[in-house]
């Protein structure tokens with residue numbers, strides 16, 4: 001039997017996550033596109049990431065999604081077309097595409113999701129939008145019709161989203177431009193200031209992923225190569241888990257304070273329900289060991305760590321695609337919200 005192709009797409013700042021119903025497969029690829037002479041696409045996704053910081057001058061590597069939003073319609077269109085094909089060779093005629101989208105988008109931002117699909121190569125697709133906290137809630141198994149107050153905290157690459165769901169709707173939502181990339185930048189900045197060592201954000205990201213532990217720093221260190229900011233010459237240094245964990249903790253504490261003041265602003269009866277249930281933590285940055293306990297200490301509320309991490313939102317789209325009764329959460333640009 002020929003199954004109509006249905007995709008779920010979560011356009012993240014660090015990675016694009018795609019679910020294909022026909023293949024019943026989830027895939028994550030870096031949000032990157034490599035263009036030669038500004039127009040010719042030579043790589044997308046993980047292949048483009050491999051070229052990042054090593055590209056020749058006539059090749060530009062771009063991230064067409066910034067802060068969880070479409071920054072360059074043409075580039076996202078080119079990247080998505082190739083990534084959908086990578087998920088399933090037969091994108092097929094009239095595919096149905098469900099996009100997870102930020103809450104409270106402007107009309108122009110909504111139109112961008114249509115613009116990236118109305119290219120002839122997609123052959124008249126049908127497009128639906130679903131608010132990201134709803135996707136996360138469905139993946140987390142939060143009973144949307146019954147909850148009196150559930151809070152989701154999603155820490156991605158360039159944004160932290162805080163949302164409270166109550167009585168079948170998103171009651172309040174806020175997003176701050178802080179995520180994993182800001183942690184990488186904090187590591188670069190700290191090493192430059194304290195050790196006169198210049199490293200790239202890719203190296204910082206690797207140090208963060210292998211050395212951070214917010215419960216107790218590991219008895220471990222990594223050798224890195226950078227540039228001495230005083231002499232301009234190559235420099236080698238050994239960076240400890242204790243140092244990286246301290247830098248990351250400092251940033252996480254600042255973020256936790258923002259979350260605490262968000263929680264203080266929600267109506268008391270809803271806040272009570274959130275506190276009883278605990279805050280649901282998701283997103284790729286939630287992979288940092290001990291981040292849940294560190295946040296919990298500052299916010300003063302239990303944190304439930306979701307094992308879905310960066311795939312949480314796209315798994316919510318998968319739920320909507322597979323279960324007809326959940327389609328009520330999807331809307332089109334014509335629907336009044």
Ligand SMILES: Nc1ncnc2c1ncn2[C@@H]1O[C@H](COP(=O)(O)OP(=O)(O)OP(=O)(O)O)[C@@H](O)[C@H]1O
Pocket residue numbers: 011012013014015016067068069155156157158159160179180181205208209283284285286287288309310311
């Ligand atoms: N093991 C790890 N330790 C620390 N951070 C990690 C780890 N694995 C992934 N990350 C971080 O998770 C982030 C990516 O998470 P995610 O895919 O949820 O973000 P995104 O959806 O692309 O971004 P956004 O939601 O902000 O648009 C990156 O900043 C990455 O460095």
Ligand SMILES: [Mg+2]
Pocket residue numbers: 011012013068156157283313
């Ligand atoms: Mg995301």
